Amino acid sequence: MNLDEAIDLAESKDLDLVLVSPNPEMPVCKIMNYGKYKFEQAKREKESRKNQKAVETKEIRVTPNIGNHDFDFKCKNARGFLESGNKVKFTVRFRGRELNNVKSGEDVLNKFAEELSDVSTVEKNPHLEGKSMFLILAKK
Secondary structure, eight states: HHHHHHHHHHHHTTTEEEEEESSSSSSSEEEEEEEHHHHHHHHEEEEEHHHHOOOOEEEEEEOOOOOOOHHHHHHHHHHHHTTTOOOOEEEEEOGGGGGGHHHHHHHHHHHHHHHTTEEEEEEEEEEETEEEEEEEEEOO
């Protein structure tokens, strides 16, 4: 159908002529209510955004010489964060002469990773930045 006939047909039905495929040899057009189409498209997009869940990163700070009870308590909190779909970032802060013994902080972070290995995977291995060492765990 040529362009003039298509435009006349669309106007007779009080609809719009929409270019679907702008192929130079054979353009494809569709007769539709374009305003209604854009509204429904925006509605679908809004609905899909509503169903998305942003992943948060929860931070848990510890010291290199953490006690057993504190360790268990922090593990329990981290397990809850991981099961609710968040990532957990463990931070070991070194103060004063603790910076000379970085290995103890790395051992603490590895112990957290091992304790939570049933519900999480290590996303970023322990690494030192300034006076802090980080470990990031994500849900399995």
